[in-house]
Amino acid sequence: MLRISKMTDYATLILAELRDSSTLASASELAGRTGLGLATVSKVLKTLARADLVTAQRGSNGGYQLTTSADTISAAAIIDAIEGPVAITECATDDIACELESTCNLGGAWQKINTAIRAALTDVSLEDLCTGTNIPDTFPLLPLAAIKPGVRNASALRRASKL
């Protein structure tokens, strides 16, 4: 559920390498360091460059570097760059009202959740991802938890424990 694509995963790996590198790193260099295919690394880097997360230098001795420091690049930005600004539900994707709207009695609840998750991901930086800091094992969503003590059913617990 709620998975990020492999490409986004790769992007994180690559960005992490760039973070460790003080100079320009070429696509083939990064391919070597990450163990991924050159073509794939190239593709990811091009996408990241278009999103302005990395800056490219062309020509011989060219390569890539982070546009800004690792603590100013958010997890949300990485996901956005690779996967585009896709929303959690179909009908949240664009401003066209979904055809089921009349029978849909869910007043955009999923969209709200989506926004909330995005906010959470915006507060996690590449630096955090690399160092593993600032990412708590559980995200106590205070306002929610305070209002209703987390009610969980058996199957949810069972699955959660396996995760």
Place this chain on the structure above:
Amino acid sequence: MLRISKMTDYATLILAELRDSSTLASASELAGRTGLGLATVSKVLKTLARADLVTAQRGSNGGYQLTTSADTISAAAIIDAIEGPVAITECATDDIACELESTCNLGGAWQKINTAIRAALTDVSLEDLCTGTNIPDTFPLLPLAAIKPGVRNASALRRASKL
């Protein structure tokens, strides 16, 4: 990014209808009420029944009803039921270590984030989804926010505002 499948969306719609119904509701009844195809509704209901979120009554006059009350069914449980216990990254899916592990210097950061999101979704109930209550517009992730004041880059902000 991070989208739930259409089927999960449908499941929520169907569960919401079941919540409003005091008696058994058949698949065709629910298809009518939601505006979805019968075959699709059937499929979703069967899956939900297997996950024990709804209880089926077979035979003539049969149908479905919620197994427990709407406030004991979590959003996480619904997603799990339809999409299975899939994790946010490939290598988190099973306990087999991913082949990139040696070069992967991301110590399961995505997995942590996944767990955190799951925790958040476990605290949102079907009842919440239906009524729209208890779902704040933003989820202030207190422990995170307290430690580092949300650093966002321009492109993240731009995209977020379009969402």
Place this chain on the structure above:
DNA sequence: TAAAACCGGACTAAAATAGTACGGATTAGT
């Protein structure tokens, strides 16, 4: 016994994702 309903699984079609390939443009060094 017949009709209504769920059950399980197979099946197809469509869409998204992953990965590859290639000709073109840019730059540095010689």
Place this chain on the structure above:
DNA sequence: ACTAATCCGTACTATTTTAGTCCGGTTTTA
């Protein structure tokens, strides 16, 4: 100027996932 290294853009293919449909079987009620 020439050449090699490198990024750029895009098109392409293959694979996987998702969505949606169908059907034969079982259960229950009347």
